[in-house]
Amino acid sequence: MSDEIILEVKNLTTRFNVLDKTITAVDGISFELYKNEILAIVGESGSGKSVTNYSIMNLIDPPGIIEKESAIFYRGDNLLEFDERKMADIRGNKIAMIFQEPSSSFNPLFRIGPQIGEGLRLHMKKSREEAVARAGELLESVHIPGAKGRVLDFPFQMSGGMLQRAMVAQALACSPDILLADEPTTALDVTTQAQILALLKEKSEEKGMSIIFVTHDLALVENFADRVIILYNGRIMEKGKASDVFSSPKNPYTEDLLKAVPRMGIFKDSHLLYTIKGKTPAPEEIIPGCRYSPRCGKCFDLCLKKEPELYRSGNQYTRCHLADK
Ligand SMILES: Nc1ncnc2c1ncn2[C@@H]1O[C@H](COP(=O)(O)OP(=O)(O)O)[C@@H](O)[C@H]1O
Ligand SMILES: [Mg+2]
Known part of the structure; x- marks a missing residue:
């Protein structure tokens, strides 16, 4: 501190x-x-x-x-x-925010990677490809096994703990x-x-x-x-x-x-x-x-x-x- x-x-x-x-x-x-x-x-x-x-x-x-x-x-x-x-x-x-329920951060109808990359596209003007690639790195940084392959997962394909990690990854996207x-x-x-x-x-x-x-x-x-x-x-x-x-x-x-x-x-x-x-x-x-x-x-x-x-x-x-x- x-x-x-x-x-x-x-x-x-x-x-x-x-x-x-x-x-x-x-x-x-x-x-x-x-x-x-x-x-x-x-x-x-x-x-x-x-x-x-x-x-x-x-x-x-x-x-x-x-x-x-x-x-x-x-x-x-x-x-x-x-x-x-x-x-x-x-x-x-x-200033980023995370919640009790991952459902308040992730839309069940969209894949995880693009959702994590959304902030990067919005704030850092990254392309969709760059944002999804970065999402893979972010999932890796929060210790999700086989992270890069999971960017195409839908939220329901992840366990509760994993989704919570993905939510942290999303929050960390723009540092x-x-x-x-x-x-x-x-x-x-x-x-x-x-x-x-x-x-x-x-x-x-x-x-x-x-x-x-x-x-x-x-x-x-x-x-x-x-x-x-x-x-x-x-x-x-x-x-x-x-x-x-x-x-x-x-x-x-x-x-x-x-x-x-x-x-x-x-x-x-x-x-x-x-x-x-x-x-x-x-x-x-x-x-x-x-x-x-x-x-x-x-x-x-x-x-x-x-x-x-x-x-x-x-x-x-x-x-x-x-x-x-
Ligand atoms: N949108 C709202 N409309 C009316 N009352 C609200 C609203 N949001 C929160 N409150 C009231 O404000 C108080 C504090 O709520 P909150 O901050 O959600 O508590 P917690 O400490 O459980 O997170 C509660 O009494 C709640 O009923
Ligand atoms: Mg509360």
Whole structure:
């Protein structure tokens, strides 16, 4: 990880106005992404992870809006001020995205090679032949056996893990500075999951590429991410180096998430895996005070009245009134 900032998200607020309700999916979040860094954004379903990624890509359509005070700086430019033409030059080229389902990246009716080469034709003005030849090299670079012969495969001819690799190959085609990975391993078995994480790490190091890795699974990122952001109900609850967050979490929500991770030997002294009480708030629910207070075992009266700021505590940040400031 270098100390050069490649992306700076400032006060990002994204809302959806549906019927007579306003859903604030992402509520004033700020973070920076360093060159060559793997940053994990972890949160339960509905916490605003995907909306954060789509906002970075400037892909929020009505009834969604990104509030005016939000900014996303990439190499000095605020992407939220870019028009469609300028944004089209960024997407897939400078900032690429991969998803949980390869079907969101590949059309089942077309062969893999030309689909991987599409970005090269669009952004680098390569011919169809050049793009398909390069697709073969890209499939090879993500360790697909017999890669060059597979450019003519249709998506259904590949296994889930292989398609996920092909999706990484497609995302890497134009050598982006940033890869947004939205739960890219959630649909895979654990062995394949580990292989895809290793592949992403390898590519990040090889190309000096930064990755924002979004997941609901905290355990997955322990030995993978450089830094971690814990998101809850559109708010950053904790932010810090992965090693610090895992060894000494500063926020009760992070502590609870860590306790809920299955570990070897857990059944020796307890019979059940820890579960966080209550449930995640409904999207339109407005929680007074700390957003986590209804579920927090350490909640006291102030927590119900006043939402804590994101305090600095040592090298970490935590949104908790109990923080050592
Ligand atoms: N297009 C949309 N219209 C209305 N609400 C949306 C839309 N997209 C996302 N949301 C809401 O925003 C919140 C955050 O969603 P999302 O970022 O997809 O969560 P996750 O952390 O699971 O990726 C959720 O409450 C979701 O219901
Ligand atoms: Mg999501």
